Structures are given as structure tokens and as C-alpha cells.
Amino acid sequence: xxxxxxxxxxxxxxxxxxxxxxxxxERMGYYTCPSHxxxxxxxxxxxxxxxxxxxIVLPCMDEAKxxxxxxxxxxxxxxxxxxxxxxxxxxxxxxxxRGLAIKLPHLAFFLPEVCAAWDPEFLVMTRRLTDIExxxxxxxxxxxxxxxxxxxxxxxxxxxxxxxxxxxxxxAFDDLRGEPERQVDRIAGFIALQPGSFDRDKxxxxxxx
Numbered sequence: 001x002x003x004x005x006x007x008x009x010x011x012x013x014x015x016x017x018x019x020x021x022x023x024x025x026e027r028m029g030y031y032t033c034p035s036h037x038x039x040x041x042x043x044x045x046x047x048x049x050x051x052x053x054x055x056i057v058l059p060c061m062d063e064a065k066x067x068x069x070x071x072x073x074x075x076x077x078x079x080x081x082x083x084x085x086x087x088x089x090x091x092x093x094x095x096x097x098r099g100l101a102i103k104l105p106h107l108a109f110f111l112p113e114v115c116a117a118w119d120p121e122f123l124v125m126t127r128r129l130t131d132i133e134x135x136x137x138x139x140x141x142x143x144x145x146x147x148x149x150x151x152x153x154x155x156x157x158x159x160x161x162x163x164x165x166x167x168x169x170x171x172a173f174d175d176l177r178g179e180p181e182r183q184v185d186r187i188a189g190f191i192a193l194q195p196g197s198f199d200r201d202k203x204x205x206x207x208x209x
Contacts, residue, residue, distance in 0.1 A: 005089045006099035007118045008191055010048075011108055011157055012125030013150035015135035017173035018103050021125050022048035023206050024187060025101035028198040031092035032101050041139050048103045050088075056080050057106050064144050066109070066152040074113055081117035099191075108153045111160040121191060122168035124157060131173075180207040 008025060012018045023046070026032050033050040060077055061068045088100055107114050114120065129147040136146030144152075161168055169190040176183045184203050188195075 005092060007085065007120040008099060008101050008123060009107060009114060009118070009120040010101065010103040010123050010125065012105065013132055013153045014105050014145045015132045016127040016150065017125040017176060018105065019044050019046065019048050020176065020207065021123055021171065022101055022103040024184065024203055027203045027206055028188065028193060029098040030101035031088065031095060031097035032103070033088045050104065053084060053102070053104055056084060057104060057110065061106060061109055064142065066144060066149060068109055077110065078113045078116045081113060085118055105153060108156045111164055111166065115164050115166060122161065122166050123187065124168050124170045125173060126170055127173040176207060180204055
């Protein structure tokens with residue numbers, strides 16, 4: 001039996017820098033589970049949100065209200081998440097990737113199932129609500145994809161990560177942009193990457209682009 005791969009889940013609101021974090025992990029050797037949802041935003045052409053994972057998670061919630069569906073079968077969801085990850089691990093192993101990097105903001109509302117299915121580590125991206133809202137307006141996205149959604153997501157994360165005792169590292173978007181070398185080293189250390197095991201210059205070029 002193949003040993004389970006490391007799974008790193010990127011959490012945060014829309015427009016908080018989660019796509020930037022996914023790009024960092026991809027360049028550190030983590031499989032981001034394509035195909036990805038298209039954003040139609042020239043500044044963020046790749047969302048890094050796996051379409052197959054969206055197909056599992058989004059039917060379980062009212063996205064506009066940011067609430068889970070009444071009567072949700074959480075055991076079935078956990079099994080579906082586990083099966084999806086098993087298939088993605090197979091693809092990652094064939095491609096020589098070291099682990100999975102999973103990014104989907106909606107996962108904030110299903111952390112018990114995520115933890116049960118994947119036993120992951122979490123990278124939590126934070127950003128000022130005003131900046132998140134300004135990005136939402138620039139993209140002409142629905143209100144729930146801005147500050148309103150950020151408040152709901154961070155509210156869930158603050159409670160559930162503590163209750164579940166999830167292992168997580170918080171990275172502020174402004175810090176990532178302002179001191180990329182230090183933040184990249186923090187991220188690598190958190191996910192237990194040894195110095196020299198990835199192309200640090202390539203990662204920094206992605207952050208500074």
C-alpha cells in the first residue's frame with residue numbers, strides 16, 4: 001500500500017492571497033490538483049481551485065449565504081473528500097510531486113470533514129478587509145466574495161481550528177509581499193521542507209511577480 005502523501009490545505013477568504021500561496025506550494029513541489037476553476041481576472045489567471053473538488057463541496061452549501069445545506073450527510077462528504085484525495089495522490093505520485101496543495105475557500109465551512117478525510121496541515125492567508133473588498137469591486141464579483149465573505153470565513157476558522165486542534169500557520173498577505181524571503185522560509189519550515197530541497201529563487205520570483 002502506498003504511503004499517504006502530505007496534504008497542505010490553504011485557507012482564507014477570496015482575494016486574501018490564497019492563489020499566491022498555492023503558486024508558492026506548486027513551486028515547492030506540491031501538486032495543486034488541476035483542472036482549476038477559471039476566474040477571468042487578468043491579475044489572477046489561475047485560481048488553483050480544483051474543479052473536481054468544487055463539484056463535491058459546492059453542492060453541500062448555499063454559496064451566496066455562506067451556509068451549509070440543511071440535512072447535509074457529513075459522513076458521505078468525508079468519504080467523498082477521501083476518495084477525491086486518493087485519486088489526486090495517485091496522479092501526484094505519477095508526476096513525481098511531493099504532496100498535495102489544496103486550495104478552496106469553501107473548505108472553511110467543512111473543517112471537521114476535511115480533518116477526518118485528509119489529516120492535513122493548514123496555511124491560513126489573512127488580509128485587511130478593506131483590501132479584500134477593493135479587490136472584489138475591481139473584479140466586479142458578488143458582495144459575498146468580498147469583506148462579507150471574509151468575515152464569515154475567518155469567523156469559522158478562528159473557532160474550528162482551535163476546537164479541532166488543527167496544525168496551522170498564519171501568513172499575512174502584506175507580509176508575504178513586503179518580506180517574501182522571510183515568509184517563504186517560514187512556510188518551508190512549517191511544512192518541513194529542508195533547505196535546498198526546492199528552488200527558492202523560483203518561488204521568490206513568483207511572489208515578487
